[in-house]
Amino acid sequence: MEYNLARRMQFLKASEVRELLKLTERPEILSFAGGLPAPELFPTQELAEHSVALLKEMGAKALQYAATEGYTPLRVWIRERLNTRWGMNVDLDNLLILSGSQSGLDLIAKLFLNDGDTVWCESPTYMAALSAFRVCGAQFQAMDCDDDGVLLEGLEDKLRAHPPKFVYVITNFQNPSGRTWSMERRQTFMELMTRYEIPVVEDNAYYEVAFDPLEYCSLARFDPKGLVLSLGSFSKVLCPGLRVAWVSAHEDLINRLVILKQSTDLQTATFNQMLVHRYLANIDFDARIKLICDTYRERRDAVLQEFEQHAPAGVHFTHPRGGMFIWMDLPEYMDSHQLFNRCLSHCVAFVPGTSFHPVDPKRNTLRFNFSNLPPATIRHGARVLCNSIREEMEAAGR
C-alpha cells in the first residue's frame, strides 16, 4: 500500500542519532552519546511520598481534566523563580505549562511558520528543534559561533538578505556545544533583534545547571518589545520522565500558544503538574540545584582533565561552564562516523556532530555527554576517545 502522505514526510527521517543510540544500548558499551541526566540525582523517594500525599489531599482533582494554561500554583512558583533568578519580569499571563519543552518548540513552530519560512539558529544547534521547525516547513540559516556565543559581524547584512521569521538560540551551556554567550554578546544581539523586530526563541533547558556563580540572565532582560519566547524545563533539574516544562512570552503570544496547545494535546498531565509543584513547594530548590551542579561539575572536570592530557594536537574542545555536553572539533580530514565505529569497537560511544548542523554538516565534529556516568568511568571513556582519535590519525598516515 502506497500512502499519500504530507509533503513534509519526505524531509523527515528517523533521527540518525536515534539509530546510533540503538548501537550503544549493548550492555558492554559505555555510552557518552545520549543526553540523560544522572538518575541517582532524581528525587525518587520524595516523589513517591508526594504522590501519595497529593492524591490524598487533592483526590480525584489531580486526575481530572484541567485548564490548558496549566496549574496555577506551579505557574506562580515558576514566575517567582524567573523573576528572581533569570533576570525576567513575568506574570502569570506570560506563562504556559508544557508537556516537555520539545512540545514548546512544536507550538512555536505552529505559531510562526508558513511553509518555506526562514529560521535562523546557531551552528551547531539542538537537532530536535530543527525537526520541530521542519515539520512546519522551515528553511534554515546558520549563525556562526565562537566561545562567547553567536558572531555578530555581518549579521545585520544577513538579516536583510535572509530575514528570519524567528531566531532560535540556546545561550547557556548549549546542547550540543556546551557554549555560553557572554553578557555583551547577548545585549548587542538583542539590540539588533529589537531594531528589526525579530522574535527570538530562547531555549533555556540548561539555565540552572551552571557550574560557576550565575552571572547570566535570560535574553528577555534586553527585550523592550516583547520579542523573546523563553523555554524552561524541569527535565534537567528534577527529572525528564514527568514531562513538565514551560514557555514564557508576551501575553498576546501566550494566548495564541494556548489555542494551539488545545488542539495539540489539550493540556499537560494534571497529576504531573501538581506533583512537580508539591515537590518544589517542599524543598530547598537552591540546595537541589547545588547538588546537581556539584555533581556535574566534577564530571566535567574529569573529562576536561583527560582531554587536556590526552587529546592529540589539532583537536579542539569546548570548556562548558554548565550543562551536560562537550563539543569537539577534530582535524578537517577526520570523519566522526568512522571514529564512532572505531570507538565503539573499544566499547565507548559518543555522537557524531553532523546532525546538529542546520546546514552544511561538518563530519569532523562530535558531542560528548558527561552527565550520566560517574567520574572514573568518564575518565576511561574520554581516554578511549583520545586514543581512538590517535588511531584514526595513524590510519590516515598523519
Next chain:
Amino acid sequence: MEYNLARRMQFLKASEVRELLKLTERPEILSFAGGLPAPELFPTQELAEHSVALLKEMGAKALQYAATEGYTPLRVWIRERLNTRWGMNVDLDNLLILSGSQSGLDLIAKLFLNDGDTVWCESPTYMAALSAFRVCGAQFQAMDCDDDGVLLEGLEDKLRAHPPKFVYVITNFQNPSGRTWSMERRQTFMELMTRYEIPVVEDNAYYEVAFDPLEYCSLARFDPKGLVLSLGSFSKVLCPGLRVAWVSAHEDLINRLVILKQSTDLQTATFNQMLVHRYLANIDFDARIKLICDTYRERRDAVLQEFEQHAPAGVHFTHPRGGMFIWMDLPEYMDSHQLFNRCLSHCVAFVPGTSFHPVDPKRNTLRFNFSNLPPATIRHGARVLCNSIREEMEAAGR
C-alpha cells in the same frame, strides 16, 4: 507590537465552547456542558498505592527519558485488549503510546495534510479534531448521519468530486451526538474506503463505555489494505489527568508517527505509562468497565426519561448506547445560544451545537453531557432544559 504569525493563526480562535465553559464555572451552575468523566470513579487510592510501589520497584527508571514508541509492557496490554475485545489484529509494531488521544489527532494531521487538503468527517463531530486538522491546513467536507451512522447514499459520487486525504469518524457513542454506527454501515463504508484506498481515522475514545453487551468492533476488522488508524484512550476508563492514550495503525504509518512524535513531544511521560500499566496489570479491567458502564447507563436513563416525559413536540434527541453525551435537535427557528442564556438564568448549562459542525453550523442543536453528575441532579437539569425550551417556544409565539 504586531507579530508576524503563521497564516493558520487567522483561522484558529479560542474555542467558543471554552469561553462558554467559563460562564458555567460559577458554583451555583449545574453544568452539563463539559465532557468530564465522573471523578468518583477514578481509582485515586489505588493509583496512590501503585505510585509508591512503582517508584520503589522501578526506581529512577520511572523518571528517566524513555523510548518514543512507548513502554513495552503497556503496549503489550493494549495489544491483548484490542485483539480480544476490539475485533482487531495488531502487534507491538502497530502501536504507539500518545500523550492523550488529542495528540494523536495532531500527529495524524501532520502525517497526512498539506495546506488546503480535504478531510471528511461526520456532521456533527468532535470539535477539537477539527482544530487539530485546521492547524495543518485542512478543508472540510461533512458526511450526513442518521441514527445508524454515516449515510452512504451519494457518498461515492462525493468521493470523486471531493477526494479526501483521510476520513475522520467516531463510530461508537460519538462525541457529541451519542450515535453508534450499525455493523452493516461499518462494513459497507469500509468497502468503499478500501476501493478508493482512503485512510480512515477512527476515534475510539468511548469504545469501552458501552451500555449494552458489546456487539461492535473497530473498523480495522474490515480493513484488508491497512487504511485504518485507530485512536484509543485511558481518559474515559481510568482518568484523563494522566494523559495516556494510543494509536494503532499499519507498521509503516506507526514508524512515521514515531518520527513525528519525536519532534512533537519526544515521548509520553515515562512515569504515567508505567503507572497506568502497573494499575491495569493488577485489576480486573472488565469489572472496572462494568462499574463505569453501570454508573453512566443509570445516568443516561435518568436524562432520557426526563426528555421523553418533558421535551416539547418538535424536539428530537438521540438515545446513546454508550459514552457520555446526548444530542438534541431543536425546532429550526430556535437558537441554542439564546436557549443557553435562558437556561443559564435557571442555573443550568449545556453546550450549543454550532461548534461541532465542520461546515454549515446548525444553531438549533445542542449537546448534553450525562457523565459528571448524579442521577437526581441530572433529572433536575434535564427538566430545566425542557422547560427552557418551552419558554423559548412561547417567547417565539409558537
